[in-house]
Amino acid sequence: MKGIAHTTIINGSNLKTLKLANITFRNCDGTIFGIENLEYLDISGFICKVLSEHLLSQFPKLTTLIARDASLGLGLNTLTDASEFLKMNLDLQHIDLMQNHINSLPDGLFHHPFRQKLSIILDRNNLQSLPNFPSRPNTIKSVSLKYNRLSCLSENDMAMLNIIKPSSVFLGGNPIECSCNTLSFLKWMNHSGFINDISDIECISQNGTLVMLSHFLHTLKSYEISCQTKLWITVASCITSFTIVALIFGTVYYRYRFAFEYFFLRVKIKLRHYQPLSDDFNYDAFISYSHKDIPWVKTLHDKLDSKGFSLCLYHKDFQGGMPIAECIVEAINSSRKVVFVITDDFLESSWGTYEIEMTKMHAFREGRESMVVVILKDDIKKDKLPKALREIWYKVVCIVWPSDSEAPYNSEEMFYENLSKALSDGRMRISDDNPSM
Numbered sequence: 357m358k359g360i361a362h363t364t365i366i367n368g369s370n371l372k373t374l375k376l377a378n379i380t381f382r383n384c385d386g387t388i389f390g391i392e393n394l395e396y397l398d399i400s401g402f403i404c405k406v407l408s409e410h411l412l413s414q415f416p417k418l419t420t421l422i423a424r425d426a427s428l429g430l431g432l433n434t435l436t437d438a439s440e441f442l443k444m445n446l447d448l449q450h451i452d453l454m455q456n457h458i459n460s461l462p463d464g465l466f467h468h469p470f471r472q473k474l475s476i477i478l479d480r481n482n483l484q485s486l487p488n489f490p491s492r493p494n495t496i497k498s499v500s501l502k503y504n505r506l507s508c509l510s511e512n513d514m515a516m517l518n519i520i521k522p523s524s525v526f527l528g529g530n531p532i533e534c535s536c537n538t539l540s541f542l543k544w545m546n547h548s549g550f551i552n553d554i555s556d557i558e559c560i561s562q563n564g565t566l567v568m569l570s571h572f573l574h575t576l577k578s579y580e581i582s583c584q585t586k587l588w589i590t591v592a593s594c595i596t597s598f599t600i601v602a603l604i605f606g607t608v609y610y611r612y613r614f615a616f617e618y619f620f621l622r623v624k625i626k627l628r629h630y631q632p633l634s635d636d637f638n639y640d641a642f643i644s645y646s647h648k649d650i651p652w653v654k655t656l657h658d659k660l661d662s663k664g665f666s667l668c669l670y671h672k673d674f675q676g677g678m679p680i681a682e683c684i685v686e687a688i689n690s691s692r693k694v695v696f697v698i699t700d701d702f703l704e705s706s707w708g709t710y711e712i713e714m715t716k717m718h719a720f721r722e723g724r725e726s727m728v729v730v731i732l733k734d735d736i737k738k739d740k741l742p743k744a745l746r747e748i749w750y751k752v753v754c755i756v757w758p759s760d761s762e763a764p765y766n767s768e769e770m771f772y773e774n775l776s777k778a779l780s781d782g783r784m785r786i787s788d789d790n791p792s793m
Contacts (some may be wrong), residue, residue, distance in 0.1 A: 376397075377422070384399075384403075388414060395419045400422055401426065409436065411441070413444045425456065426456060426633065428453055450470070454478070476498070479526075486496065486513040486516060493519060496520045500528060507530070508542075514544050523548070539579075539583055554569055555570045639687075640693060643697065644702075647671070647705075648697050649701060663776055685714055696712065703736070712745050728753070
């Protein structure tokens with residue numbers, strides 16, 4: 357048949373029951389007039405994909421609406437204002453919308469001051485949550501949601517039912533989940549008293565098997581304890597895993613911390629457009645020493661300066677306002693040699709160890725393992741040297757400061773001669789590699 361359009365039934369004022377089930381109307385876009393005393397209407401089987409907001413507006417005494425398999429899942433959700441659909445039917449007591457492919461119901465559909473409590477049937481639809489019923493007590497008598505797609509009710513759904521307080525809710529045939537994830541819902545079902553068909557409901561357990569909900573709820577307390585145990589095991593496992601990863605990372609970082617820092621400092625320096633020279637250096641040597649040895653180092657500097665060597669000293673050449681770690685790496689990059697003045701005070705200095713590590717990293721990276729010169733003072737033995745220095749000792753040029761000025765083979769003059777040869781080593785090698793110089 358054609359659509360309803362605007363249809364008038366002659367002499368229908370006394371009609372109270374109208375059963376039009378399985379009479380196929382192609383749309384419900386219209387209004388039926390002339391049966392203003394109608395109390396029972398069955399439009400099951402209609403094709404209401406196209407639906408008028410005023411379809412039922414002329415039935416102010418309607419108490420029962422049956423609309424099964426009427427495509428209302430589409431029709432209701434195309435309404436401009438769904439609150440208009442039942443606005444004139446305030447005597448409604450029973451609404452059956454079974455099997456309408458309903459995924460959700462539009463807001464406002466049931467938000468009216470109905471004179472009686474509603475019984476609503478929404479069986480065999482596609483609902484995954486509770487429709488938006490008015491959150492007022494004494495509005496809903498019962499709700500049937502059998503054979504939908506409800507695995508549980510959300511906290512909002514449960515709160516809404518706690519306010520509405522329906523006498524019965526039916527959930528049979530839904531894929532109810534009985535697991536730790538739905539524990540709050542299961543506890544609510546067990547204590548609320550709203551679910552009337554608990555004994556008929558099967559639920560899906562955590563391992564995927566079907567169990568009777570009523571039996572499951574009998575052991576809910578022990579199951580809750582097992583869930584808490586699993587939660588703590590999971591939390592403990594996460595904390596343990598995180599701790600192990602952190603320890604591994606911390607151990608690796610601590611072991612290679614100087615390599616990491618050297619790498620990041622090199623990147624930082626490059627971002628500042630600093631380019632170390634490959635053959636020509638700003639200094640013949642960077643002198644690493646304790647600040648307590650500055651007087652002796654000044655003398656060393658003056659002696660070598662008079663021999664034509666250019667030396668980098670932190671108290672003289674480091675740029676003010678620049679982080680000291682960057683200054684150290686830049687000084688190492690800019691110097692042909694690095695000279696460590698090893699004294700008791702130097703060994704107690706944390707910066708001394710840092711400079712040795714940075715030099716070691718740079719020498720390894722640039723293939724300049726022979727760039728390190730060590731001056732030993734204070735009768736310091738090799739086993740007292742920092743580990744990083746001992747590891748490259750076979751490449752180090754070691755010169756001992758004379759402790760006895762009277763010794764013929766260990767005089768200051770021979771010390772400076774040996775040191776000058778060590779500092780000149782790089783110069784001669786560059787000259788050999790570049791004959792044009």
